[in-house]
Amino acid sequence: xxxxxxxxxxxxxxxxxxxxxxxxxxxxxxxxxxxxxxxxxxxxxxxxxxxxxxxxxxxxxxxxxxxxxxxxxxxxxxxxxxxxxxxxxxxxxxxxxxxxxxxxxxxxxxxxxxxxxxxxxxxxxxxxxxxxxxxxxxxxxxxxxxxxxxxxxxxxxxxxxxxxxxxxxxxxxxxxxxxxxxxxxxxxxxxxxxxxxxxxxxxxxxxxxxxxxxxxxxxxxxxxxxxxxxxxxxxxxxxxxxxxxxxxxxxxxxxxxxxxxxxxxxxxxxxxxxxxxxxxxxxxxxxxxxxxxxxxxxxxxxxxxxxxxxxxxxxxxxxxxxxxxxxxxxxxx
Amino acid sequence: xxxxxxxxxxxxxxxxxxxxxxxxxxxxxxxxxxxxxxxxxxxxxxxxxxxxxxxxxxxxxxxxxxxxxxxxxxxxxxxxxxxxxxxxxxxxxxxxxxxxxxxxxxxxxxxxxxxxxxxxxxxxxxxxxxxxxxxxxxxxxxxxxxxxxxxxxxxxxxxxxxxxxxxxxxxxxxxxxxxxxxxxxxxxxxxxxxxxxxxxxxxxxxxxxxxxxxxxxxxxxxxxxxxxxxxxxxxxxxxxxxxxxxxxxxxxxxxxxxxxxxxxxxxxxxxx
Numbered sequence: 001x002x003x004x005x006x007x008x009x010x011x012x013x014x015x016x017x018x019x020x021x022x023x024x025x026x027x028x029x030x031x032x033x034x035x036x037x038x039x040x041x042x043x044x045x046x047x048x049x050x051x052x053x054x055x056x057x058x059x060x061x062x063x064x065x066x067x068x069x070x071x072x073x074x075x076x077x078x079x080x081x082x083x084x085x086x087x088x089x090x091x092x093x094x095x096x097x098x099x100x101x102x103x104x105x106x107x108x109x110x111x112x113x114x115x116x117x118x119x120x121x122x123x124x125x126x127x128x129x130x131x132x133x134x135x136x137x138x139x140x141x142x143x144x145x146x147x148x149x150x151x152x153x154x155x156x157x158x159x160x161x162x163x164x165x166x167x168x169x170x171x172x173x174x175x176x177x178x179x180x181x182x183x184x185x186x187x188x189x190x191x192x193x194x195x196x197x198x199x200x201x202x203x204x205x206x207x208x209x210x211x212x213x214x215x216x217x218x219x220x221x222x223x224x225x226x227x228x229x230x231x232x233x234x235x236x237x238x239x240x241x242x243x244x245x246x247x248x249x250x251x252x253x254x255x256x257x258x259x260x261x262x263x264x265x266x267x268x269x270x271x272x273x274x275x276x277x278x279x280x281x282x283x284x285x286x287x288x289x290x291x292x293x294x295x296x297x298x299x300x301x302x303x304x305x306x307x308x309x310x311x312x313x314x315x316x317x318x319x320x321x322x323x324x325x326x327x328x329x330x331x332x333x
Numbered sequence: 334x335x336x337x338x339x340x341x342x343x344x345x346x347x348x349x350x351x352x353x354x355x356x357x358x359x360x361x362x363x364x365x366x367x368x369x370x371x372x373x374x375x376x377x378x379x380x381x382x383x384x385x386x387x388x389x390x391x392x393x394x395x396x397x398x399x400x401x402x403x404x405x406x407x408x409x410x411x412x413x414x415x416x417x418x419x420x421x422x423x424x425x426x427x428x429x430x431x432x433x434x435x436x437x438x439x440x441x442x443x444x445x446x447x448x449x450x451x452x453x454x455x456x457x458x459x460x461x462x463x464x465x466x467x468x469x470x471x472x473x474x475x476x477x478x479x480x481x482x483x484x485x486x487x488x489x490x491x492x493x494x495x496x497x498x499x500x501x502x503x504x505x506x507x508x509x510x511x512x513x514x515x516x517x518x519x520x521x522x523x524x525x526x527x528x529x530x531x532x533x534x535x536x537x538x539x540x541x542x543x544x545x546x547x548x549x550x551x552x553x554x555x556x557x558x559x560x561x562x563x564x565x566x567x568x569x570x571x572x573x574x575x576x577x578x579x580x581x582x583x584x585x586x587x588x589x590x591x592x593x594x595x596x597x598x599x600x601x602x603x604x605x
Binding site for chain 2: 074142151164
């Protein structure tokens, strides 16, 4: 009994080792989802870390890897949630239709546009305001002020969408009233296809500039003071200090913040759902909303799954790049 | 010297004005929640309500109390679930060395990156199959999964500051890993665990997408209710404002407790 047990375990160890080595080699291209392990099962189960880690790993596995393959399978089916007929195999036709759909590309483009525009503006605003808060840092009340300043970023995203559609209402909104006081004509904001996307960017910037402000703040205060002294003695102008000292030195930290913003913008759903629902027309359609609509409005599970898989693949590419960057940041910061 | 402090004072006033402008939208909604519908649509708009009245809140709560309770139940229980799984996992990642640890950490992180909508179909169909659509349990199960990556990373970043020599000493004294975890690590990292708890609570409380497609009547959460004021011919702004205030107030209170850790919270501990 014992002997048999050992023999099986040993061959298992060998198998698991080669599998582990294979996975470990592969894990460089496995996009961060598969942890490679190059040791045997027996050592794995005896390792004191295992009982602490296993529950969370299994749970997360069930909620990430399993859905991925489920979606992958579903995306190959003709599968309507409302139809009583059982799903039939459809091959790659869902993907074909997806890539033939203009709206899908509009959604991708809008998502990309919102992401790039928001992140750039958020960084410029965040970087500037970080300087402001550093300048007043030794006033005691400035700490409280800073906490109040950053409140928007914790506000429930759906509330952000709702409160701005209240404020930016073209007829009754307070914003157009305030603009009229200073002689600026009423703006359509969310209700016009030409301005809606920029209104979304505006709202996004309002909510997330404080985040980049905090990141820049953390990075800027860690710059050694003597660098500024030296620059001042050499007669450097302020823009030279920004370009030559500050930007290179905050780069790595800010990059981490920007990665998180890119990922979150890519998943953006709540704000758009609460303010424009992708309209007017298709002007603010974003990728998450598109996939959501295919499934839960048109009940087209197969097609929606194909969209979901593409979304996930893009997210994985972003994640892989991000993980590589974070991996070097998290341990060197 | 005096010139310098004057400049500083002016900058402070400028910062104060910016801050006020930045949270003005929140204040405006809070003020509007005490107005009558007539006042909301009046032109020119008035800053303060003519007469402070809480009728909007009463009307809102009368209809939506069950959904508010749903939000509270789901948020609290899912936070508890996240902690039960994540605190040991964070301990496993910090107290031990094993091959490919870095990869495992990155794998935890990748869970945070996943767009929830990408898992919508499997979540929906699986829960439908096992009859958990529109139930608290169904929501909690998924909220826990969404919270784990954040919690593991955040708590790990706090537990790293515990010196390995402490564990070594305890091991030499014959302490079991389980006891080390319960008696040394948890007390020493209680601050980090508390911070993580608040973040998970806030994110669970803010969640919209999951309850939007996984509930329809019974287990609907408060954010889903908030989206329902729109879409009809007329938007009930006064109720929306009251609802938004109820939804946001706990978040703001909690934010003040974790304000020191917001950057590490939102970057999963990678920026301190």
